[in-house]
Amino acid sequence: METRLTLLFATAVCLCACSGSPSGAGDVRDAEDSVAGDVLPRDSFDAASLCPTDVPLSERVPLLPQPFAVYRWGEPVALNGTRLEVIGPGEDAAAELDALAEAAGLRQGGNGEGDVAVRIQLHDEADWAALQTVCSLDAGVIPGAYFLDVEVKGTTLVVHLLAGEETGRFYGLKTLRQVMGAGLAGLPDVRPGREERGGGGQDATESSPASGRSVRIFDRPAIAMRGLIEGFYGTPWGPKARLDMVALAGELRLSHYLYAPKAAPLINTAWMLPFEQDDLAHFEALAEAGRRHHVRICLEMHPSWLFHYSSDEDMAVLLGKFEAAVAQGIDCLALAYDDVSDKLIPPDDQAFADYTAAQADFVPRLGEALRAAHPDVALVYVPVEYYTNHPRAATAWPVFAAALPDYWEIAWTGREIGNTAISLADAEEAAGMMQRKPLLGDNYPVSDDANKTGVLFLGPLVGRSPDLLQGLSGIAFNAMPLPYSSLPAVATAADYSWNPQRYVPAESMRSASRLLGGKEGADALYTLAMANRCAMLEGSAAPELAEAVAELWESIEAKDAPDAAALALREQFFVPYRSVQDGLASEGVLPGLAAELVPWTSKLTAYGKAGELALDLLLEQAGGKVTAPGKVQDLADQAEALEALLPKPTGKIMDEFLDRVLLELEGK
Incomplete structure (x- = not known):
């Protein structure tokens, strides 16, 4: 039966003073499709009724990012044929509510019998303040805190969402979207059964119904700046992909995006040339996308060639480039000298004692000019000495600390350019020399050119201490x-940067895989990600696979029966590998992700098939059977073909395993 969606918004004044149907033409969207009798009256707000009475759950729940405190997490309830009603000051949340309704399979039309109505009450700032006071909740001062209470009452899913500002409501609705089993917003929804709007296809509720559950969540971010950097060496993202990534950054509760690709000439070697109209x-x-998705957009200038610190003309050119970006709505600016030569060119070599002195003179003057015109603009400085163990960091950082006003953030990558681990002590050491908390630009998961190296880093972030954020001004x-x-x-x-105390890498990757891969693609995406990790961080591209392979060889070398080790290798790795390609071809996978990963998914799937054949032949040999020469040749052909392919899922582990199996079969 066709379902019905009614979105009703009352003004905040009316909602604070009255109940019943809102009045005024501007208070009801889609008024021609709704009737006054559909309006649910606003409950008088009793903050005490929402106060958590239990301690937060100790286990993680399947949400990303993991909330600050989850007090209730019930079993899912199917919401087929639901009708959605919204009450509260929701004009700023209209787009999110529309997206939630569509993703959950809610449609305008007849009211089906047995419907489970979803009622969302968006509370105002006064209710939020009352809740914090009555329930002794500390929301802190960082934007984005919210309180979400969802309860199944009879046939109605009753939702209370409280926040102190628009960003908190935005984040709360993102969490509600996950609670209801809906996919990502911001990009076309491709859950199984979903057709494009207006396509006349089968209603999604018939094949992939949304669900709801009773939950109670109090959430707040651990740090204000949680960013995504496009700062690699390699081909910059295309315009559409970049806009998609800003939308997805908002989905993941990231607060900032930095435009800084090293291969974009007009912010690097061609810094002296004006931006093209297409760029602007x-x-x-x-x-605009940043405002819509609550992501602050930052632009970096990286004058890496022929720059004169003593030149008023060069200063004017750089200011002009920044001003052009600000005129387009960008209010976060970075001046970066990472990986730039520290040799001064004439006349700077006569004007300054050294490179440090030149930057200590130039950067504050640039900042003064920018802040005079734009007092609220955020400024970030990336020195040549951007990591602790740089030979000059200990001498240069105190100079910059003395020269730069507090409104300058100073970027830092850790003790090294790339780091196996970063701790609070590392951050505090840097802060002591910078005289401010550093802004961590974490060089993970950057891999500069996977299409040339075959190396992707898909695995979870590891090696960052739970208390690290206490020593940072931000993390990106x-x-x-x-x-x-x-x-x-x-x-x-993003999960780590929102709530590092509850971060568990493997469980976070499970949540990320569900979010990005959908129900049908989640297992395949998880399998692929765990086979493409960063060896610098974890010692291997697939540590568990390496351990399982080692156990197999140990059993063979010890003349023990290899059956148990072979079974573990087959069931835990090769069988899942074999299904990766089909899993990531399912409709539930995020658009763009599956297409980019095809070379890696196809090779890992082939590794699974070759691995199973290799185990079959090894077990035949161990059991005293004669292996068919044709099968051995087939394995040799597969191994040779796979080794020639560029993508490197599992690093060298699978190639070396297949090579050794062939040697074993040949009796070598």
């Missing part, structure tokens, strides 16, 4: 040239 139009589109993660392929790792990084 794209910056405007980015700024440097993505890969393949934008959508960056998302599995970035999603876990």
Whole structure:
């Protein structure tokens, strides 16, 4: 039966003073499709009724990012044929509510019998303040805190969402979307059974119904700046992909995006040339997308060639480039000298004692000019000495600390350019020399050119201490040239940066895989991600696979029966590998992600098939059977073909395993 959607908005004044139907032409959207009798009256607000009475759950729940405190997490209830009603000051949340309704399969039309109505009450700031006071909840001062209470009452899913500002409501609705089993917003919904709007296809509720559950969540971010950096060496993202990534950053509760690709000439070697009109139009589109998705857009200038610190003309050119970006709505600016030569060119070599002195003179003057014109603009400085163990960091950082006003953030990547681990002590050491908390630009999951190296970093963020954020002014993660392929790792990084105390890498990757892969693709995406990890961080691209392979060889070398070790290798790795390609071809996978990953999914699937054949032949040999020469040759052909392919899922583990199996079969 066709379902019905009625979205009703009352003004905040009316909602605070009255109940019943809102009045005024501007208070009801889609008024021609609704009737006054559909309006649910606003409950008088009793803050005490929402106060948590239990301690937060100790286990994680399947949400990303993991909320600050989850007090209730019930069993899912199917919401087929639901009707959605919204009450409260929701004009700023209209787009999110529309997206939630569509993703949940809610449609305008007849009211079907037995419907489970979903009622969302968006509370105002006064209710939010009352809740904090009555329930002794500390929301802190960082934007984005919210309280979400969802309860199944009879046939109605009753939702209370409280927040102190628009960003908190935005984040709360994102969490509600996951609670209801809906997919990502911001991009076309491709859950199984979903047709494009207006396509006349089968209603999604018939094949992939949304669900709801009773939950109670109090949530707040651990740090204000949680960013995504496009700062790699390699082909920059295309305009559409970049806009998609801004939308997805909002989905993941990331607060900032930095435009800084090293291969974009006009912000790097061609810094002296004006932006093209297409660039300016794209910056405007980015700024608009950022506002819509609650992501602050930052632009970096990286004058890496022929720059004169003593030149008023060069200063004016750089200011002009920044001003052009600000005119398009960008209000976060970065001046970066990472990986730039520290040799001064004439006349700077006569004007300054050294490179540090030149920057200590130039950067504050640039900041003064920008802040005089734009007092609220955010400024970030990336020195040549951007990591602790740089030979000059200990001498240069105190100079910059003395020269730069507090409104300058100073970026830092850790003790090294790329780091196995970063701790609070590392951050505090840097802060002591910078005289301010550093802004961590984490070089994970960056891999500069996967299409040339075959290396992707899809695995979860590891090695960052739970208390690290206490020593930072912000944290941002440097993505890969393949934008959508960056998302599995970035999603876990977003999880960590929102709530590091509850972060568990493997469980976070499970949540990220569900979010990005949908119900049908989640297992395949998880399997692929865990076979494409960063060896620098974890010692291997697939540590568990390496351990399982080692156990197999140990049993063979010890003359023990290898059956148990072979079975574990088959069931835990090769069988899942074999299904990766089909799993990531399902309709539930995020658009763009599956397409980028095809070379890696196809090779890992082939590794699964070759691995199973290799185990069959090894077990035949161990059992005293004669292996058929044709099968051995088939395995040799597969191994040779796979080794020749560029993508490197599992690193060298599978190639070396297949090579050794062939040697064993040959008796060598």
